Amino acid sequence: MDTALPDILHQHVTFDDGLMLECGQALGSLTVAYRTYGRLNADCSNAILICHALTGDQYVAETHPVTGKGGWWDLVVGPGLSIDTDRFFVICSNVLGGCMGTTGPRSPRDGGEGLWGTDFPPVTVKDMVSAQKRLVEHFGISRLFAVIGGSMGGMQVLQWAASYPDMVFAAVPIASAAYHSAQNIAFNEVGRQSIFSDPDWQAGRYWQGDKVPARGLAVARMVAHITYLSEEALTRKFGRRVRGAQSLPGFADMFEVESYLRHQGSTFVRRFDANSYLTITRATDYFDLAEEYGGDLRAAFKGTRTRFCLMSFSSDWLYPTAESRSVARALNGAAANVSFVEIASDKGHDAFLLDEPDFHRALAGFLAGCAEHAGLP
């Protein structure tokens, strides 16, 4: 298995004053890697921040420098698309703790030798948002026209709207939730244990040698990938189809779904760092927005003037519609301006990344309405 995550110089900005984290530890220096699309207008009013999901990154709408594949939101972000780069200035940065250029476990350790590795401090979704805020201010933007993201990206959107309401004109959390459920935590924990169990993990110090915990990380990806798809989607894609003609070939590849999962696992390890996976899954598990506000999610949005559009997918069992609905209810309770769209889809959680015309139309429509309210040309 090819396991080297290539070192690439990503477009970035470094803040030498670092970042204070929620855990109380300060990062001495903060680098944020990012990509932008479209042009920022003269009054800096047309910026959209996109927040990526667990294993996404800043390469939203262009060829990925590691995989050579298209951007993860090529269907949504671009000229004339739902997030129209002819009209909006789109920013996406790699999350804090990530492995595509933003400060994380693969970064040089503060005031020490070598890399952070597993000693990288625990970060939270709120820390991720703090880092993004630095980048946004670096661009001279005092108010984002919109903050948009799916899955863990949606958690960041909610955190943005709660922490910096005056900086967010519109917020679109997609296929997301205001906290991680016991089941969400349980699946993440299986992935972490799988990494911990790989002897090549070497208690997190694998970066000192030439091996990475590829097998553990691949299994983590496999189990996560199952949760991204609905049972219907798996059945439609694979059913019980068998590779080759053998009927009982022992433990070799047999069912197509197995071969697909193995492929997902083995390609993932070429583009992702195991310690980043540990750090970021932990951040999602910590997430519980209401807790920050005394257990009342309405309090997180008290007095907000942000316009919200919550979107969920009917067959998403990782972040089911009910969780978006409860956020919508809290927003209603806070007298916020909120709309809520459940998209009928049998594709599961991953639907937000796939060709779902109803979703794309709803997103475009909401942004068009908000642009009118914001007085954007």
Added chain:
Amino acid sequence: MDTALPDILHQHVTFDDGLMLECGQALGSLTVAYRTYGRLNADCSNAILICHALTGDQYVAETHPVTGKGGWWDLVVGPGLSIDTDRFFVICSNVLGGCMGTTGPRSPRDGGEGLWGTDFPPVTVKDMVSAQKRLVEHFGISRLFAVIGGSMGGMQVLQWAASYPDMVFAAVPIASAAYHSAQNIAFNEVGRQSIFSDPDWQAGRYWQGDKVPARGLAVARMVAHITYLSEEALTRKFGRRVRGAQSLPGFADMFEVESYLRHQGSTFVRRFDANSYLTITRATDYFDLAEEYGGDLRAAFKGTRTRFCLMSFSSDWLYPTAESRSVARALNGAAANVSFVEIASDKGHDAFLLDEPDFHRALAGFLAGCAEHAGLP
């Protein structure tokens, strides 16, 4: 981690003429380990065969010799219980491929040195049933009053009813399905990959040394365990409760659900063999009863006189009610005598092992009715 699976002499019978398997390979010798409860009546008409689930075994209603815990169906099988051992003679055998005494990967290899290990031939649910049939005939029983089982046990029940209809007066497949779905296969495959990834697995030859792939098997158990519980059950049991008082303790135990899963994983490896886990999960993935009958499940039950009671649990997402319903529909299509009960429960797949009075009453009621039809005293 204590990893030795103790060698115990289980009650058993050995058939020296072996068993021909579906894969075409023959086992030279077949040992079936079993337990019985209650007394077989004079005309051998009161026998109930219980088929255990993936990681169950023959210790249905007594202290388990390895774990020292109670039997896995202590709530269902016993004097005066739903499966009343004052009235019925209950048999349960360890499945073919298992690790509690029946021939499997831990058995001595045919005509060679050492154990089978991963060279144990692939077995199917139908092979498991063939082995059980030998045991039943050994007792002089020509017709079982009932065959009952949950989960993989339910698959065996369906196979019994299809393959040996005249030997099954009543059949109760619980929380089961007539085939493994792509999602079922996918979760099993994650578990297998986790075992394969453990260097202590040693390509299946770990039995030659003093290590077992405990970490890989533990992760396999963890992911499986999540699928046995509903999201509601996980939330009720654990929610987001944190162990201890730390708020962001890095990667140490944090959420109670994590600690619970780790415990599930680490205790499992003390009572189960990794190669058996591979063999038996494979058998469930192969299972597709309709395929044996030209793709038409009704044909599997053509002309049957067996009385069926299908039972499912509303919150079971591993073998959802819809799968039991489609079996019921096929049975109706075959003009079989069938009743179907969906038990309202928020406990998920594991509900068939738990304190579910509605389930216990329904089972007792069905058996009482069948006993009347069978003319049992």
